[in-house]
Amino acid sequence: MILLTLVVAAAALWWSSSRxxxxxxxxxxxxxxxxxxxxxxELYRRPGCGAHKGKKSGWxxxxxxxxxxxxxxDGVRCFADQMSTAYDAASDDYHNVPGVETRVPFFGSTxxxxxxxxxxxxxxxxxxxxERLEAAGYRDGETMFGAPYDFRYxxxxxxxxxxTGTAFFTSLNSLVERESQLNGDxxxxxxxxxxxxxxxxxxxxxQPLAWRRRFVRHFIPVAAPWGRxxxxxxALISGNNLALPFVDPGALRKEYRSLQSSLWPLPSAxxxxxxxxxxxxxxxxxxxxxxxxxxxxxxxGEGVEPYESRVLPLFKELPDCPRVPVTCIVGVGVxxxxxxxxxxxxxxxxxDVVVVDGDxxxxxxxxxxxEPEWRRRGPYFRMVKVANVNHxxxxxxxxxxxxxxxxIR
Ligand SMILES: *[C@@H]1O[C@H](CO)[C@@H](O)[C@H](O)[C@H]1NC(C)=O
Ligand SMILES: *[C@@H]1O[C@H](CO)[C@@H](O)[C@H](O)[C@H]1NC(C)=O
Ligand SMILES: *[C@@H]1O[C@H](CO)[C@@H](O)[C@H](O)[C@H]1NC(C)=O
Ligand SMILES: *[C@@H]1O[C@H](CO)[C@@H](O)[C@H](O)[C@H]1NC(C)=O
Numbered sequence: 001m002i003l004l005t006l007v008v009a010a011a012a013l014w015w016s017s018s019r020x021x022x023x024x025x026x027x028x029x030x031x032x033x034x035x036x037x038x039x040x041x042e043l044y045r046r047p048g049c050g051a052h053k054g055k056k057s058g059w060x061x062x063x064x065x066x067x068x069x070x071x072x073x074d075g076v077r078c079f080a081d082q083m084s085t086a087y088d089a090a091s092d093d094y095h096n097v098p099g100v101e102t103r104v105p106f107f108g109s110t111x112x113x114x115x116x117x118x119x120x121x122x123x124x125x126x127x128x129x130x131e132r133l134e135a136a137g138y139r140d141g142e143t144m145f146g147a148p149y150d151f152r153y154x155x156x157x158x159x160x161x162x163x164t165g166t167a168f169f170t171s172l173n174s175l176v177e178r179e180s181q182l183n184g185d186x187x188x189x190x191x192x193x194x195x196x197x198x199x200x201x202x203x204x205x206x207q208p209l210a211w212r213r214r215f216v217r218h219f220i221p222v223a224a225p226w227g228r229x230x231x232x233x234x235a236l237i238s239g240n241n242l243a244l245p246f247v248d249p250g251a252l253r254k255e256y257r258s259l260q261s262s263l264w265p266l267p268s269a270x271x272x273x274x275x276x277x278x279x280x281x282x283x284x285x286x287x288x289x290x291x292x293x294x295x296x297x298x299x300x301g302e303g304v305e306p307y308e309s310r311v312l313p314l315f316k317e318l319p320d321c322p323r324v325p326v327t328c329i330v331g332v333g334v335x336x337x338x339x340x341x342x343x344x345x346x347x348x349x350x351x352d353v354v355v356v357d358g359d360x361x362x363x364x365x366x367x368x369x370x371e372p373e374w375r376r377r378g379p380y381f382r383m384v385k386v387a388n389v390n391h392x393x394x395x396x397x398x399x400x401x402x403x404x405x406x407x408i409r
Contacts, residue, residue, distance in 0.1 A: 023186045023217050024179040025138060025408060026145045026172075027110055030194030030223075031261065032242045033125045034113040034148030037103050038062035038082055044099025049078035053099075062102065064116040066123060069247060076247055080255040085152055087260070087306050093161045094153055094260045094306075102150060108175055110146035126193070128396050132405050145179050147172050151195070152259045155202055157313040162260075169203050176215050187217040189408055193395060194362075197224025198264065202314065204322040216324045220407050223330055223359055223391050226319050227271025227366035228264065230278050230338050233286070236262060237279075237298050237340075237347050243392075257300050263311040266291050270318050271369045279351075281342045298347050319370055325380035327407045330367040331359035331389035331400070338363055360390035382407075 038060060040053040052060045062082055068075045085094045096102055106112035115124045130144075138144035147168075155165030176188050192200045204212055204219065239253030240262070256262050269288040272278060277285035279294060286294045295303045336358025340351035357364040368383060375381040384407070386400045394400045 021186070022137065022143045022183060023189050024143050024145060024183045025133065025189045025191055026147055026176060026179065027113075027126065027129075028147045028149075028172075028190065028192040028196035028200045029113040029126060030192075030196045031151050032063065033116055033193070033196075034146075034151070035061060035105050035116060035118075036063040036150060036152075037105050039101045039103075040082075041099050041101060046078065046081045048074050049081055051078075059103070061117075064123075066117045066120045066244075069244060076251050080252050083152065083252075084255045084258040085260070086258060087302070089305065091161065092309075093156075093163055104148050104150050106146065107148060107171060108141065108145055110140050110144060112148040113146060126395055129401060129404065132401050133408070136405065136408075143179075143183060145175060147175060149199070151261055154199070154261045154264055154311075155314075156260075156310045160310050162310075169206065172200075172203055173207065173211075180215050187215050189218045189220065190216060191220045191222065191404070191408060192224065193222045194224065194391065195261070195264070197221030198226075198319075201319055201322060204324065205320050209323060212322065212324050216322075218407070219322060219324050219326045220404070221326070221328055222404060223362060223367070223394050224328065225265065225362040225366045226369040227268040227363075228266055228315065229362045229366055230267055230272070230336075230340070231361060232265025232267060233279055233291075233294060234337065234340060235265065236295070236300060236303070257303060260306060260310065263303060263307045264315075266307070266311070267366070268315055268318070268369075270316075271365050272363075277339060279340050279342070281345045281347070283345045318373060321370070321374045321377040323378055326374055326378055327382040327384060328367070328370070329384045329386065329394070329400075329404055329407065330362075330364075331391060331394045332357055332364055332367070332385045333388040334358060334360040334390045336360055336363050359394065362391060 039058045040050060044050055044053055052058050069079055082100050084097050086097060087094050110130050113125050114127045114130055115121050117123055133144055149168045150164050153164035156162040180186060180188055190200055236257060239249035240256045241247040241249040241252060267278060267288040272288040274287050274289040276287050278288060279286040292304050295301065335355035337353045338356040339354035342349055342351045371383050384403055386394060386403055389397050389400045
């Protein structure tokens with residue numbers, strides 16, 4: 001009996017000491033990359049779109065359901081309606097449209113963004129990176145965690161409510177603390193892609209410095225658009241088909257304009273100078289300083305108030321140094337739109353596109369915008385450029401993944 005106890009104790013000791021002493025990893029995915037569920041209530045009124053209404057457990061996958069968008073003739077129209085939000089000036093916040101309830105499934109896990117549509121596994125998002133992490137010994141829910149979020153909402157500056165964004169930050173704070181605790185109080189490595197980096201950066205600078213130093217070992221934003229992007233203007237002008245090639249961007253334009261997060265990618269005047277023409281029509285040129293005029297001229301005047309009060313104050317200056325160790329990993333060497341020249345004054349026309357260096361989506365100037373300041377003020381800063389890899393391929397390309405894995409140590 002005593003012998004058995006000793007053997008068990010020795011085995012337990014061996015087990016605990018042989019377990020790798022890993023720093024937990026938390027992954028924050030990019031824009032429109034994780035699942036989003038919806039449920040329709042009796043208040044939902046859109047003709048022809050109520051298929052899921054009134055069912056007892058009526059949750060369905062709103063994003064991403066490839067089949068619903070691809071095969072159902074009403075699919076895109078209903079998706080556009082149910083994904084929309086509305087800015088309410090009285091409460092100074094964004095809300096779902098009446099009759100649509102939404103939730104983000106699998107918070108804490110990486111499951112919701114491995115394949116945004118789990119029924120179409122050949123259409124993957126972070127699958128390859130997660131496979132690499134698993135091969136290195138990371139386990140979902142033990143040492144590897146996911147922070148999916150409702151990408152239609154964002155967060156607002158101090159003094160402005162953002163119910164959904166604030167709830168996400170509260171959950172993310174608890175998640176990081178809990179995963180650190182689960183892993184012998186070791187601080188976490190926060191790995192993000194694209195927009196997830198902008199959001200995680202907002203999260204970090206809103207935590208006390210002592211919290212960041214206690215809980216964050218390394219912040220690794222991949223392809224983060226620190227100065228945002230010229231294509232952010234284009235998406236508001238023409239719509240955004242969420243990279244689904246069979247969806248007409250114009251069919252999602254109204255929906256896209258209704259989201260607070262759609263105002264986030266508008267280019268920064270600090271990075272794209274006031275003298276640099278980014279959008280041109282016969283009548284006038286627009287620089288990053290002319291965003292408000294552009295919003296009005298494309299027929300989206302209702303975007304001006306939330307842009308000026310809820311978005312611009314966050315991004316007027318370059319992003320603050322988070323004062324934790326940072327490694328930015330960016331793709332470069334890919335032609336990236338920097339100027340759209342419309343042949344006349346019609347924004348419905350197809351513009352000529354002038355390209356510069358970047359990752360195909362985000363301009364190089366934006367990808368590297370924080371480098372001088374963060375290098376000077378942070379405890380550790382590295383900028384790793386991966387040649388000839390685009391914005392999405394950076395999560396798939398073997399060479400790029402090798403670099404990402406080398407930084408997650
Ligand atoms: C996806 O959409 C199809 C077609 O509308 C529907 O039958 C299916 O239930 C949806 N899947 C989920 C998981 O909601
Ligand atoms: C993915 O799988 C579907 C069938 O489920 C097929 O129709 C489609 O062509 C595949 N796409 C790719 C890119 O392999
Ligand atoms: C727009 O800017 C270009 C130079 O980049 C200039 O040649 C052109 O005249 C300007 N157009 C207008 C309408 O001001
Ligand atoms: C990114 O690069 C990959 C590999 O070269 C390519 O297959 C893909 O189409 C590119 N994506 C975009 C959006 O350009």
